[in-house]
Amino acid sequence: MKIDKNTTLKIAKLCRIKVRDEEIEELSSQLSSILDWVEKLNEVNTDNIEPLNNVSIATLPLRKDKENLQDQSKEVLSNAPEKLENYFAVPKVVE
Amino acid sequence: MSSLIQGKFSKWETVIGLEIHAQIKSNSKLFSSSSTKFGSSPNSQVSLFDAAMPGMLPVINEFCIKQAVKTGLGLKAKINRYSVFDRKNYFYADLPQGYQISQYKHPIIGEGAVTIDFKDGSSKDIRIVRLHLEQDAGKSLHDQNPSKTYVDLNRSGVALMEIVSEPDLNSSHEASLYITKIRSILMYLDTCDGNMQEGSLRTDVNISVRKPGEELGTRCEIKNLNSIKFIKQAIEYEAMRQIKIIEEGGIIEQNTLLFNPQLGKTKPMRSKEEAHDYRYFPDPDLLPLKLEDDFIEIIKKDIPELPDERKKRYINEYKLSNYDSSVLTIEKSISDYFDKVLGCHQDLKKSAKLVVNWITSELFAILKKNEVEIHNSPITPYNLGQLVKLIISNKISGKIAKDVFEDMYKNSLSPEEIVNSRGLAQVTNVKEIELIIDQILKLNYDKVNDYKAGKTKLLGFFVGQAMQISKGKANPKILNDILIKKLS
Amino acid sequence: MEFNTITESLEKINSNKISIVELNDIFINRIKKNKNLNAFIYFDEENISQQIKKIQSSKKNFKLKGIPLAIKDLFCTKNMPTTAGSKILQNFQPSYESHVSQKLLDQGSIFLGKANCDEFAMGSATNTSYYGNTINPISPRGSQLVPGGSSGGSAAAVAANLCLGATGTDTGGSIRQPASFCGVVGIKPTYGLCSRWGIIAFASSLDQAGVFANNIADTAILLREIAGHDNKDSTSANREIPNYFENLNQDMSGKVVGVPKEYILPDIPEDISKIWEQAIKSLERGGVKVKNISLPHTKYALPAYYIIAPAEASSNLARYDGVRYGFRSEEGTSLDEMYELTRSEGFGKEVKRRVLIGTYVLSAGYYEAYYMKAQKVRRLISNDFNEAFNECDFILTPTAPSPAFPIGEKEDDPIKMYLNDIFTVPASLAGIPGISIPFGKSQNGLPLGIQLLSKHFDEQLVLNAGLYLEKNNV
């Protein structure tokens, strides 16, 4: 699959990574060649094959509905780049 | 029930489908053991998982699964034995993981239906497409600081049930009946507290318009409405907006909208080029959820009588109308109150309609005036039952009963106590009533002649006079009979 | 060299022939002398002496008393910062200890520091770390070779005797390939044997914790301590953990080894084919029956992996957004700008490439063609192994298609770098255990590794076969 510059920018926007003008060309061609390479999978006939999403033998464990009443805010906020009045703070969002 | 909207040139039909996000009533969150309590101090109910700290993993809450299954059973829906948790990927400040764990291709609950009832006695079935489990997001506060948005993750990870309807609703009124009904079922089941003010029930409205019989129009989605009033306003505004655009030759652009209650208007949430691509895929941290028959059977035993069943019971056992029954049953607390009143005495069952009237007129009015919830009513179901009993056994008149009722509310006394202490018991002694009548006929000799001359309308005047003297206690029927006899 | 195995050191500590302080000083001094290897992102002597004090004052009967270990910087540690080799987690101090590292602490081991690794474990040369390359200690004079990756710091630290063992994580070969490059033993257990709780996620359906050591016996000891069910990880297997060390048995007679023909590649160096043959012959001499087997979908493993792993990674790495922890770009006035700049400045090139690829293969219109397709191929690869294990007890292959290569090589060609994992990725996709043990040398005298694979939860068998080959090396 050929990834053009616009597609690169579109994906970059989706995953919130700023791509600078001087990077777009090289990045697009790298992404294109990786996608070309993985498209080798098209050789494989996968009709009627179920996808294998997980190889764990476990069955989904269920937790009891017990609440932890401890206030962990100190721990949770301790690494925050910016915290104000016990909130995480980010640049203002205008809705 | 016709609900077409008159545009400039023709009539239009509104087509509405709802996605209701109902917060599950549970102690802890869907994938972490943090408390779900409402209104705690910021970020005090946030576990390392809820804050998406590196390396943290989800472990699902069994009770939330049970609540979803219970709700599915209450909605007469298909319980899927196999469901999968997917990640819905998008960036937002109050979405710590950068994805919401939800269910996409394989929801826990499949197709179901609910019935809505109209005043004219008719009803309509609204189909449910699915119900799936997902995490709630945190809260962004935009007006605490001039240059910052604050993020509180207390709500982040609380379990939600997203209930998706088919586009079977055709007016704001139907939409409000549908939400009221869903809310009612959830509250009967005790799977959601139904508190719309606290955001326990939030609705996305998908809405389009078309000329009756034509293909579906392009729809818009109005996000996150948290009161029935706003839902109605938003639908009415949006339907008119769409009709106007089409009638002026424009086309509807599929869009996500927000409703501004101050302006009463909808507006687009984000521009088109920023359209979301959620990149759903199965969450590799969670295995598929498989439900055994036993698990479901145990929950089935726990399903209480639901509003529709109660309604049927009222219609069959008490001969109440469809509408009266649905008004009573829509709020579980009202219906419970009514059941308790009727449980007081066998005789009351034959006078169920009278009980309904007392609840829906006198009781509702006094509770509303005092801003008291029915389950906290100072007039207990037992006392109201006693009061109605006094009426039907002719111990007091309906008029006196209203007086007694006021007193019951103020002093939390039983009706007998009030009737006895205030001497309000009805006079049924014929001699006693005859004495009163003789007295007023003597005093109003001229009017008696007028009556006899054909002015029979004066009967009401004599009744009134007699009642006044008896302080309202005279049995009206006996009073009437004697009067007529004496006047003829 | 003295004190280069856990078994020996434990014996001397328990018989008081050496103190915990003395033992650890040996390693601390070696680390200081070998700073140039850049095997550690975090190393602090004061921190170590605190740990030693704690162990000394405890009366507990520790199974790893005083044993100095290196912990890959992908494991969150309560008393040491954790970076995943990324700028975006610079100065991140977890308030919690990963399940696996906690189990090691509970047995009285000493964490000497946090081992360098590729950024978010994405790499095969430990050259994508924000904190600089790790150098392979076996590099001949005048050259600098890569240690492999992503757990290159751990492998290098064990190879250079900077510690007695190390933790690693393996998503597509990140333990086995560096073990091969550095000449040490490295095991990736069955998916679900060790808890992933507290390990920074790369690709959740593939990530597994494992260990490095200088020999099979030490590997068995460490594996036993880190394995086990954890109710905080919903994919963790609830199984009895055997005592791998006590069960070690090099008698292989009667076992059947499978040799998959698809692993015979035309452009593999001759010396690698040679040691593979020697290993087969060695096993044969021990009474092992050799069976030629087929794993027909092998060549599709790598492309499938490079769809699945980036897809999961793109989602797993969405949380690094500058809001709750880690690096935040100072620029950016809107929330979206802050996100984009933070992630652009905070992530390195390889991570960004993979996040972009992963985002693409999951996006609307491409999901079926890429992600779904890859998961279906994954099923076929897993079925291949299931069928193979009907015919043989374990499988023998080379670990990597080359010995350690010079730093800087393959750096500008991502696909060339990805091919490093060609022999290790299939087992990752199937979730089966794999071990790499040093076996023979390249023409230039560089260590080579041989890989042993077995059925789910049959770690004991690869350890036993590994022990046999360790004792019957060329």
Ligand SMILES: [Mg+2]
């Ligand atoms: Mg919605």
Ligand SMILES: [Zn+2]
């Ligand atoms: Zn939703």
